[in-house]
Amino acid sequence: MLTPNWDNPLELAIPSLQSAAQGSEPVAAGQLEPAEELHEVLLPVNPADKRVVNGLTDVNQLAPFKYPWAWEFFLNANKNHWTPLDVNMSQDVHDYHHKLTVEEKHVYENVLAYLTTSDILAMRNIGLAVMEKMSAPELQIYQARQVYEEAMHTWTYQHCIETLGLDQSEIYNRYRVVPAIYRKIKLANKYLDAVLRPDVDLTNRDDLNQFVLSYTFFAAVFEGCWFYNGFSPIFALQRRGLMKGTAEQLQYIMRDEIMHCGFGIRVVKQILLEENITLDPKAISRMWQEAEEVERGYAEYLFKEPILGYSADEHLEQFRFVANKRAKQLNLAEPFPGAKNALPWLDEQASMRKEKNFFETRVTEYQTGASLEW
Secondary structure (H helix, E strand, C coil), rough: CCCCCCCHHHHHHCCCHHHHHHHCCCCCCCCCHHHHCCCCCCCCCCHHCCCCCCCCCCCCCCCCCCCCCCCCHHHHCCCCCCHHHHCCHHHHHHHHHHHHCHHHHHHHHHHHHHHHHHHHHHHHHHHHHHHHHHHCHHHHHHHHHHHHHHHHHHHHHHHHHHHCCCHHHHHHHHHHHCHHHEEEEEEEHHHHHHHHCCCCCCCHHHHHHHHHHHHHHHHHHHHHHHHHHHHHHHHHHCCCCHHHHHHHHHHHHHHHHHHHHHHHHHHHHHHHHHCCCCCCCHHHHHHHHHHHHHHHHHHHHHCCCEEEEEHHHHHHHHHHHHHHHHHHHCCCCCCCCHHHHHHHHHHHHHHCCCCCHHHHHHCCCCCCHHHHCC
């Protein structure tokens, strides 16, 4: 019988190369083999051997960490835990039906129509195209949380649509019938489909470059610019005391999206370093130009007529301004030199300065035995 070595438990769990090489006597039928013979020859995971992609270490072993920052992202993400049912929407119902103008309803509905489809797309990108290609579990664990958060965001938009009594089928189908929304989804699908192919091999340099480009698009453009910019029309309503429940939920979502963007950009930079590749300047330039082109069409559709405190020109200029910030985070040239901060109030409006105790604010219905009898 083998005696555990409490000072070095790996001595028993993982046999040495020497003992494995010596072999063993055949074991009679029905007799258990010694513990050493039940294991392949495995060596402890060395964190220095981990890689973001194309790693050969055991993807099932979380620690030791090579990327402790990824674990920190996961821990911080869990601090922003909520559900749409935690937010009071009663004022929004009144605002939508009695206070919003026709133009403001048009903006509100189409923002939700775009976001409902976008977050499902973001969920599919991380869950289906990205996670399985990660070869360090600390990265996968945060991305698993990210998939959950995208699902939560989708629930949020559905909750808003349902609570206000909007036609769900009509709202959800707008991305298919409204060209300005469809073009944004189509562009995102182009980058997703390029890496969702079953034959993608990241040891192939062409596939690796396409994967990094697609990851960059979703981190820097899709989540870093389009989502950030996508919430701002609702925050403009919130500034005037309108649709505050919806805006509060978007503030929680904004926290998530900022982390998704920051994590994605960090991963892209790590892959570039580890794999010794660079982003193709022409492909990056084309990415920004395509993103701006479809964002322009979206802004012009949303704001055929400006609403109080917000216009199509401000929306597009804000996209350019944020795009420059994302490019700088990636150590890339600004795609839109000279772009101005068209919405200086946005950072303050989008940030939640309060911490809500949901257990104190959640409405709970109680039923007692007496009330059931009645």
